[in-house]
Amino acid sequence: MITLEELPLRADLVGQEPYGAPQLDVPVVLNVNENPYPPSPAVRREMADAVVAAAGTLNRYPDREALALRSDLAAYLGHGLAAEQIWAANGSNEVMAHLLTAFGGPGRKVLAFTPTYSMYPEYARNTCTEYVTAPRRADFTLDAASVQDAVREHEPTVLIIATPNNPTGTVTDPDVIDEICAGTDAIVVVDEAYQEFADTPSALSLLPRHPRLVVSRTMSKAFALAGGRVGYLAAAPAIVDACRIVRLPYHLSAQTQAVARVALAHADELLAQVRSLAAEARAFEQWARGRGFEVIDSQANFTLFGRFPDRHRVWQALLDRGILIRETGPDGFLRVSAGTPQEMAALRAALDDINPLEA
């Protein structure tokens, strides 16, 4: 058998590991910010029927432009958006890959604000774009002045601001985004993967004023469709055209488009748990503060909390009790996704059991 070392792998990929959180079969899975509620039997049935209908055309390539889906996504977002301002792909991961393929590349930089989503450096690496970072403030928020300083220092062609930010849950107000966009010619990507959970308004309202602004969204979290793999963006039609140049032909399968359209037709039902999941996360935060943990202010469906003298011990002790959370973020912190009330009760009981603040 040939080994990886013997293959002519790109030099910058040598020694790299595939990225990903552990996928373990345990009773309580709170590690990748999924929605714990599957689609209802009625929605499942409709999805199955849509897949059967799509299967009748599987001898043909799917709609390369996914126009029906993009127009449903535009209607969902509102703000007067139309299909030509929307781009969709297999998860917002692929949307980001399209953006960096189009606007990054050799000799160019993408700037992000750390700690932030751990896939950003991977998109950069894959597209041969230099990944540069600037730190967030001590409370993990962002202010326009320090973002502008970092933009002046690094001169990126793309900057990415996640709000709510993963793994901290902290938000960036649209007024701050507005100021950032006004001060740069770079493409400003606002990653709103968790926006539906937030109280702070979306950056979508800024699109008419800022032609280089991109707002990225996903159906993986609020829509409970992580397995369906649909992410999308809203931006000027010219930015969508740039993504259309670099996408692989027919990148969104007929089944994916069909299932996503059913999910959008039932947006009310699929989004019904968003407020209760946010409330579950906020309630956990209040409980955790009461227990003496340091908790970062979050508006997402997850919480970053610590500071653990030995976070790996805490992570392992929870796993030993059937609860999988995420060892990520700044030293001494762990991230946990909001689950069902039963799952959160199990988490609280387990934390009470293991003295996490002891070394």
Ligand code: PMP
């Ligand atoms: N952006 C952020 C900030 C995320 O946390 C995630 C998922 N963990 C994504 C994008 C990607 O999600 P997906 O590819 O499932 O749309």
